[in-house]
Amino acid sequence: MADNAAKLGEFGFAGDDHVVPFQVEGMDVRGRAVQLGPILDAIMGRHNYPPAVARLLxxxxxxxxxxxTSLKFEGKFTVQTKGDGPVDLLVVDFTTPSSVRAYARFDEERLEQAIAAGQAAPQDLLGRGVLAFTIDQGRFTQPYQGIVALDGTSLEDIAGVYFRQSEQIPTRVRLSAAEFYDRGPDGRPRHHWRAGGIIAQFLPEAPERMRQADLPGGDGDPQTHQVTEDDSWTEARTLLETVDAAELTDPQVGAERLLYRLFHERGVRVYAPQVVEDRCSCSREKIKSVLEGFTREEIEHSTEDGAISVTCEFCSTTYRYEASEVLPA
Structure with a gap:
């Protein structure tokens, strides 16, 4: 029997490294879904991170x-974790309209010890600390930063807390990352990183339908009253909980097919995808301007063989300057 099943890539599927906005009108839900592939291979390939670190990043x-990709203005959005675990820093920048760069810092010895002890869950590797969301619209504006605690729960749950605190919008986030292996045209095995996710938000016209239970007090105070959640949002959340981690990364599923599986009975509509690209914002001119702010003593201390070399932590590009180029007059 002939295989008549639709293949990913046919009928306008977005494919990897494209964010797909969607709306479920029957549930007053909007959101975005994505699968990242080549962009992750490019980022991870420059750093050779251990698998546990690469998965977190x-x-x-x-x-x-x-x-x-939901920003409606020109600027930069940054997500950063800072904790006391073996992976003490993760930073990802998104610069409108499509540029992404990412970096991780970790203690190799502590990481090996944690993995050997069976403490390789994200909350174990990140430890206690903060997750910061920063929006920077550039010159003449004050950056906005929202901070939530890294408290031993998943990144998905922590992101949900951020939206409850900052926007008071019922939000559910699902995230997953995985290693894939296949064979290239020459028959040799190839290794790839893939990651996927979906964010859904409940945005009814009547704001009273967005009611949510209060978060517990900072001192562990018990919740003092109960709030009945809207049935449409309860249904949407329940459907999102059925998503398997493998579905989020499987290239044969893709963002559109996943959305159809979840919401086809309620009528899901997708919109034009938004591409994301591996592109660092560093440049020779930007780094030179930073060095020109150093004192003569600092420049001389950093000079080796008459030159200064600076390597970008994000893209690993090394810039070399003659000391005379950056020494103050």
Whole structure:
């Protein structure tokens, strides 16, 4: 029997590295879904991160592009974790309209010890600290930053807390990252990173339908009253909980097919996808302007063989300057 099943890539499927906005009118739900592929291979390939670190950075990259592509202005959106775990820093920048860069910092010895002890869950590797969301619209504006605690729960749950605190919008986020292996045209095995995610928000016309239970008090105070959640949002959340982690990264599923699986009974509509690209914002001119702000003593201390070399932590590009180029007059 002939295989008549639709293949990913036919009928206008967005494919990898494209964020797909969607709306479920029957449930007053809007959101975005994405699968990242080649962009992650490019980012991870420059740093050779251990798998546990790469997986964390991939999930934060998905979270960043899901939120960043919703910005309606020119600027930069940054997601950063800072904790006391073996992976003490993750930073992902999204610069409108499509540029992404990412970086992770970790303690190799502590990471190996944690993995050997079976403490390789994201909350174990990140530890206690903060997750910061920063919006910077550039010159003449004050950056906005929202901060939530890294409290031992998943990145998905922490992101949900951020939206409850900052926007009071019922929000559910699902994230996943995985390693894939296949064979190239020459028959040799190839290794790839893939990650995917979906963010859904409940946005009814009547604001009273967006009611949510209060978060517990900072000192562990019990919740003092109960709030009945809207039935449409309860249904949407329940459907999102059925998503398997493998579905979020499987290239044979894709964003559109996943959305259809979830919401076809309620009528899901997708919109033009938004591409995301591996592109760093560093440049020779930008780094030179930073060095020109150093004192003569600092420049001389950093000079080796008459020159200064600076390597971008994000893209690993090295810039070399003669000391005379940056020494103050």
């Amino acid at each position: 991939a999930e934060v990259s998905v979270l960043t592009v899901l939120i960043g």
